[in-house]
Amino acid sequence: MTWSLTLGRFGATVVRVHLTFFLLLIWIGASAWQQGGIPAARDSILFIVLIFVCVVLHEFGHILMARRFGIETPEVILLPIGGVARMPRMPEKPSQELAVAIAGPMVNIIIALLLLGIIGSIKSDSLAHIDDPRISLFVRLAAVNIFLVLFNMIPAFPMDGGRVLHAILALKYGNARATQIAARLGQMLAFGLGFLGLFGNPLLIFIGIFVYVAAGGEAQMSAFGEAARTLSVGDVMETRFNAIPVEATLGQAIDTLLAAAQHEFPVVDAFKKPVGLLAREDILSALKSHDHEAPVTALMRPLETVWSRTPLSTVLDRLNAPRAKALAVIDPDGTLVGLLTRQNLGEVMIIKAVRPDWRLSRGEH
Numbered sequence: 001m002t003w004s005l006t007l008g009r010f011g012a013t014v015v016r017v018h019l020t021f022f023l024l025l026i027w028i029g030a031s032a033w034q035q036g037g038i039p040a041a042r043d044s045i046l047f048i049v050l051i052f053v054c055v056v057l058h059e060f061g062h063i064l065m066a067r068r069f070g071i072e073t074p075e076v077i078l079l080p081i082g083g084v085a086r087m088p089r090m091p092e093k094p095s096q097e098l099a100v101a102i103a104g105p106m107v108n109i110i111i112a113l114l115l116l117g118i119i120g121s122i123k124s125d126s127l128a129h130i131d132d133p134r135i136s137l138f139v140r141l142a143a144v145n146i147f148l149v150l151f152n153m154i155p156a157f158p159m160d161g162g163r164v165l166h167a168i169l170a171l172k173y174g175n176a177r178a179t180q181i182a183a184r185l186g187q188m189l190a191f192g193l194g195f196l197g198l199f200g201n202p203l204l205i206f207i208g209i210f211v212y213v214a215a216g217g218e219a220q221m222s223a224f225g226e227a228a229r230t231l232s233v234g235d236v237m238e239t240r241f242n243a244i245p246v247e248a249t250l251g252q253a254i255d256t257l258l259a260a261a262q263h264e265f266p267v268v269d270a271f272k273k274p275v276g277l278l279a280r281e282d283i284l285s286a287l288k289s290h291d292h293e294a295p296v297t298a299l300m301r302p303l304e305t306v307w308s309r310t311p312l313s314t315v316l317d318r319l320n321a322p323r324a325k326a327l328a329v330i331d332p333d334g335t336l337v338g339l340l341t342r343q344n345l346g347e348v349m350i351i352k353a354v355r356p357d358w359r360l361s362r363g364e365h
Contacts, residue, residue, distance in 0.1 A: 017078040055083040061107035065100045094170035101163030108145040115142035156186030157215045186215030234308035236348040237329045237338030243268045251292030264326040274328035274336045276300030
């Protein structure tokens with residue numbers, strides 16, 4: 001993600017922080033400084049940082065559980081609104097989805113219990129005064145973790161409670177039907193939150209809008225997944241594209257870029273076998289530091305290959321990887337026969353949603 005800094009890598013997951021997060025810290029520190037000087041600013045910033053540490057640990061609860069089921073998460077990004085783990089998909093088995101969903105809140109429960117073991121007890125009104133610097137830091141942090149559990153277990157997408165509800169429904173109704181029910185319940189809840197927000201709490205209106213949009217997006221993603229299970233790579237690949245010869249120069253690559261509307265260009269050898277990929281941004285970036293005679297082999301990135309008969313659902317993770325721009329579709333002898341990109345995949349899924357029989361009509365023509 002642009003405008004973010006990398007904090008570190010833990011296993012296969014990169015932890016990044018968006019620059020707007022530092023703006024949040026500055027704003028909170030400045031507000032506290034006006035009220036109580038440097039000590040207040042320091043304590044407020046420390047409190048926010050510790051909250052986000054708990055949020056990251058929450059996300060890694062999901063990540064580590066998903067890893068047990070063969071799902072790797074490429075990155076976690078810290079935003080002012082919280083942490084977002086870019087998990088490519090959820091497990092297909094409802095029991096595994098349930099385990100992944102509850103793993104995050106369980107981390108917060110463990111943190112809260114550890115803090116309660118230190119401080120002894122917590123008053124019920126601490127949840128309503130977590131911004132009061134006169135209350136112990138550990139007490140406020142324990143209250144925050146309890147709040148995170150309660151908030152995340154709201155039975156609506158994209159909260160963990162929505163995932164739990166979906167997993168339970170999927171055990172009885174199947175994934176597609178469970179998603180429809182969970183999404184509708186989430187949108188009904190969103191309307192309820194928005195209605196309550198009209199009586200003096202604008203934050204509930206924004207939360208309601210967020211839940212409504214997320215629930216609709218989840219339903220669309222489910223339809224996408226169901227459609228992907230019925231298609232092969234060959235059904236959705238782009239067959240009309242320009243390739244760049246391996247012996248070409250940067251100047252020739254620029255000419256190819258200007259002559260085509262595509263953004264990803266496979267580099268092929270004399271036998272039409274893919275050897276690399278040049279993305280539009282690769283070509284434009286190379287103009288700053290290379291002359292026109294620079295060979296494209298010095299500029300291209302690796303290009304993964306996939307057989308045309310491979311089920312589409314099995315390659316989605318590869319296509320959604322951070323560095324993946326496209327997949328080269330090859331026939332059994334390794335010759336390039338198509339290109340699979342995120343753009344053309346999205347276009348195919350839109351067509352599939354409008355015309356579920358699209359693959360049949362395409363085959364007939």
